[in-house]
Amino acid sequence: MGSTVRTGAAGRVAAAAAAAALAAACGAGGAAGGASPRAEGASGTAEAVVAEPRVHATGLEVPWGIAVLPDGSMLVTERDSGEVVRVAEDGTTEPVGSVDGVSPGGEGGLLGLAVDPAFPNEPYVYVYFTSASDNRIARLEYDPQEGLTGQETLLDGIPAAGNHNGGRIAFGPDGLLYVATGDAGDPSLSQDRDSLGGKILRITTAGEAAEDNPFGNRTYSYGHRNVQGLAWDTEGRLYATEFGQNEWDEVNLIEPGGNYGWPEVEGEGGGGAFVDPLVTWTTDEASPSGAAVADGSLWVASLRGARLWEVPLTGDGGVGEPTAHFTGDYGRLRTVVVTSEGDALWLSTSNRDGRGDPVEEDDRLFLVPLG
Ligand SMILES: [Ca+2]
Numbered sequence: 001m002g003s004t005v006r007t008g009a010a011g012r013v014a015a016a017a018a019a020a021a022l023a024a025a026c027g028a029g030g031a032a033g034g035a036s037p038r039a040e041g042a043s044g045t046a047e048a049v050v051a052e053p054r055v056h057a058t059g060l061e062v063p064w065g066i067a068v069l070p071d072g073s074m075l076v077t078e079r080d081s082g083e084v085v086r087v088a089e090d091g092t093t094e095p096v097g098s099v100d101g102v103s104p105g106g107e108g109g110l111l112g113l114a115v116d117p118a119f120p121n122e123p124y125v126y127v128y129f130t131s132a133s134d135n136r137i138a139r140l141e142y143d144p145q146e147g148l149t150g151q152e153t154l155l156d157g158i159p160a161a162g163n164h165n166g167g168r169i170a171f172g173p174d175g176l177l178y179v180a181t182g183d184a185g186d187p188s189l190s191q192d193r194d195s196l197g198g199k200i201l202r203i204t205t206a207g208e209a210a211e212d213n214p215f216g217n218r219t220y221s222y223g224h225r226n227v228q229g230l231a232w233d234t235e236g237r238l239y240a241t242e243f244g245q246n247e248w249d250e251v252n253l254i255e256p257g258g259n260y261g262w263p264e265v266e267g268e269g270g271g272g273a274f275v276d277p278l279v280t281w282t283t284d285e286a287s288p289s290g291a292a293v294a295d296g297s298l299w300v301a302s303l304r305g306a307r308l309w310e311v312p313l314t315g316d317g318g319v320g321e322p323t324a325h326f327t328g329d330y331g332r333l334r335t336v337v338v339t340s341e342g343d344a345l346w347l348s349t350s351n352r353d354g355r356g357d358p359v360e361e362d363d364r365l366f367l368v369p370l371g
Pocket of ligand 1: 223250260261262265266267275277
């Protein structure tokens, strides 16, 4: 499996010693602008330099899916209002349309959003939302002047419930749409490869199963409890974040056809039949939602943990020791995406989702400059 955080205490001690030595060498304040000092991880990977987040947009209501358009503006879904908001490059916001049929409640509502990789030649955005009966994926046409029009359902029948709706959608490097779903409170769905619940799905832009999927249906990987983060590294490896029940949240390296264990195992301990996670956290230090890869690390926005986790990638599918940033500073963090320039992150709060403690400006969208 290569180096993972499961290398144990020796690796952690080494990492801490290296970090301390570097911090001492850098002196107080280290890098400019209040940035974290660069430290050497357990496996020789370097943590990125992370500057303090800058507020970019305010007054959003439970922002969930975020996608960057080619012009640098963003489209953001609001979970409970069912609206899609455009955030301009200067941080101003305007609604561009509503998604029909959104039935918010609990963790459900208007969730993930992805922009067609060929946009604007293919002028489409894709959304994942909870309806009155299920979770579904729809396609809409987006024009900056006309807003959103022509909603068309691509896939329905994804199990829905108050909790565990999954909801992230993202285009992979293969141009296919990956869909993170949840078990909708029925763990038996996760091991049923014919159910759309508790899966990572891989579908075409018509909503059909990708031709070379491992089981001849839409399932790409299974045995998941509630996946809300999908991100690929520069080599095309897919990482997914997953909420644990009471003990262990997970980051998994996703292989086609892989069984990630739920509900037989939570966290590690799968052995032969199940793929073990790359990283585990207790649910109070993570509850990981969105994920993004930038500057050699996987970044994970954490809700209950109220922090941005940085997981250094070793380049061979392994990981170094994770580092927590901004713990408790901004409240619940839902989504993280890479900017179009690739040298910074967009990071959103989720303090108005019923479980947070919002400040007046919430929910906020931050720019987080890297290295
Ligand atoms: Ca698992």
